[in-house]
Amino acid sequence: MPAVSAITDPGDWLRTVVPFDRLNAAEQAEAAGVVQTAHYGAGETVLPRWRVPGRLFVVADGLIEEHDAIGIVDRFGPGQAFDYRAIVQGRTESTFIARQTTTCVTLPTAVVQALIRGNTALQSFWDEELIRKADALIALQQQREAGSLLLIRLGDASLHPPLFVGAATTLQSAVEQMKQHGTSYVLVRRDDGKVGIFTGRDVREKSVLMGLDSSTPIAGIASYDLASLDREDFLFNALVMMTERAIRHVVVTDGRDIVGVFEQADLLRYVGDSSFAIANRVERASTVAELEQAGRAIPRLIAALHGRGVKPRYIARVVTDLNRRIFRRLFEQVVPADIRAEACLMVMGSEGRAEQLLPTDQDNAVIFGSPPDRARTDAPLQAFSQALCKMGYPPCPGNVMVSNPAWAREQAAYRRDLAHWLFDGKPEGLLNLAIFYDAAAVAGDEKLLKGLKEDLFDLLQREGTHVGYFAKATLQFPLPLGFLGRFVVEKAPPHAGQLDIKKGGLFPIVHGVRSLALEHAIRETNTISRIQTLASEGSFTDSFAADLIEAFDFMSMLRLRAQLERPQTGTATDNYIAPASLSKLERGLLLASFKVVDELRKSLRYHFKMELIT
Incomplete structure (x- = not known):
């Protein structure tokens, strides 16, 4: 790829860059007619977060870093483009900053969208790029999640209190005390003040294999090379120590005092369900x-x-x-x-x-x-x-x-x-x-x-007219709103006082948006992504798209919270919530969400002329 100093015609240069090399002659001419060049100094913001992108950027020379609220998400060098995801979603979710002096060749968003609609090879490339980006973000999120859990300080973790026994404590007594206190260790304090540890593994690997009598004092078989960390150390350090030394217990200290013991099982409780x-x-x-x-x-x-x-x-x-x-x-x-x-x-x-x-x-x-x-x-x-x-x-x-x-x-x-x-x-x-x-x-x-x-x-x-039959299911369930905006709830058990938030709220959004997406041959499957794409194509106003997403998020939260409050039985979860259990603010938000759903239903009824569909 030529250096930026060698680029005399950005339109010609763009023809050499993947995926724009897949454009036919007419499409390349269209792109060349609107292409622009932009220059950025080191540290300059190229594209801020939460901005509606007016152009697609292709790095010609230099380096761009993508940042979210936590840190660096991705980097873009010569020949790489950003932020196609924002063009699809309608706004950026990251900030793009020039890491060094950088030159970009840019194309208007509307032109990019038109080229993609007319060129299946270009569309396939960007679809695959979106999948790659989503996979990379999930992997990054998982790494961060694990990292944040392991940065908990030991002093803030659930430590077992130090269980001290004397040097004369016998094997039998030590095992009884472990069982009584629910631990897999005791700390042995010798007469000279030295502290060691005797564990359940010692019972198996030392006393049993050595054939020791149950009355044997454990002071002679305890381990005195304690693995210890300060209470200000991180769980990550405990993980490293346990791995490197093949141990299951770390003694936690505060200065010279032993304040607790951290076990391998404790560590697994912190990271095991991440x-x-x-x-x-x-x-x-x-x-x-x-x-x-x-x-x-x-x-x-x-x-x-x-x-x-x-x-x-x-x-x-x-x-x-x-x-x-x-x-x-x-x-x-x-x-x-x-x-x-x-x-x-x-x-x-x-x-x-x-x-x-x-x-x-x-x-x-x-x-x-x-x-x-x-x-x-x-x-x-x-x-x-x-x-x-x-x-x-x-x-x-x-x-x-x-x-x-x-x-x-x-x-x-x-x-x-x-x-x-x-x-x-x-x-x-x-x-x-x-x-x-x-x-x-x-x-x-x-x-x-x-x-x-x-x-x-x-x-x-x-045969696009058939989408109207498909969309009619959006009206399948009545909106659970009655006179003066009151919630319509079930009167008979087992759901007396409750309403089905999926049928009344979530399904009309999912299926209504799905119907419009199908009509427009939108490839995304996620409801929010479909809303954002429909907004970018003009099917929704930006404000209504934002209202739909907010309503979908809020009702999804209410459903999840209600499901988590019910016992998990291994059967399919239901979708009922009790409006009376919500706060005044939440009831107001739910009412507003149903009104957004009603607006969507009305617009779909008009758009697909559902009164004519039998």
């Missing part, structure tokens, strides 16, 4: 049982993140990553490699939209490249569904699972289904179309799913 640790356990799992054990920690992680005030959409991103890791590893473990090589495992529904929190019912399927040999495929696919049930993912009431042959077929069969679902107009077919549109590939040959989605968009381009 997304970083769960992901590591999933990747290391070699059996279905180990995967199940890792997956059981996810609800505890959700509760912990919710307790820290993390928005449900960000929790869902973490949960989506973990769930998909589990599905992928399980698929590898129970489905033979030769079958996996010719198939694509996909998840649908809320899992496909990356909005899954606590487990709901399974929505998954398999696409084969050619008609499957049922004698080879049925048993492993049954095993896959059964294993997910054991892991706490309830079976789908509609049987949308890989164990159902109707959802484990060849690409050509699904292609016929898409046309049937769209043109037939029956509720079951439209539901299948909805969950398929939300599908995301998890394992295997992703091109099989991508090809089917392109087929769907081609169908819609020819």
